[in-house]
Amino acid sequence: RDRVTNEDHVCDAYKNEMAFGDAIMKYNCSWGMFSDNEDIVLAGENPSAEAEDDGGFDDGTKERKINLVHAQNLKEVTYMDKKGFKEWFKTHLKQWQAWQKESLESKKLSDEEITEAMEKWKGGMQEFGKYIIAQWKNMICYQDKEMNPDGGLCFYVDDGGDFMYFIKALYEEEKN
Secondary structure, three states: OEOOOOOOOOOOOOOEEEEOOOOEEEEEOOEEEEOOOOOOOOOOOOOOOOOOOOOOOOOOOOEEEEHHHHHHOOEEOOOOOHHHHHHHHHHHHHHHHHHHHHHHHHOOOOHHHHHHHHHHHHHHHHHHHHHHHHOHHHEEEEEOOOOOOOOOOEEEEOOOOEEEEEHHHEOOOOOO
16 A cells, blocks of 8 residues: 555566565556456456356447556556656655664664665665656556555566566554
């Protein structure tokens, strides 16, 4: 969930991995044809074999979307250009850094381990920021339906089918 808006951006049903110095979580996604009126099938879900066959009926309202965008009802960010991204990134970096440090401290690590992890994380954030700027023309930015500019953004760069999130802009719900 987004730490600011409390909206879901992704679920753990999607294959994921840490990247950019453990500052970014990459989720595998794919393009497909979706209708806003259809039931959402999550990654890994096995639809019932008894589901009613519509006989191939297509009402013609499907559009090409990324599966994760469709499933999480994410909205494309159209209000931000490259300069705006740089400002947004710089503005939010201190808050994400505080969340990262808080997370590391909660793991009861030594001061040396925290310092080392923070340096790795800072380097990863800088690397990711440079990557997004370099890929700006091939990148689509999304956020949740609240469209709150202080909320977390997610990035799709059309070079391999991954969605990328600032991991500290999201929080993981406790599993019972």
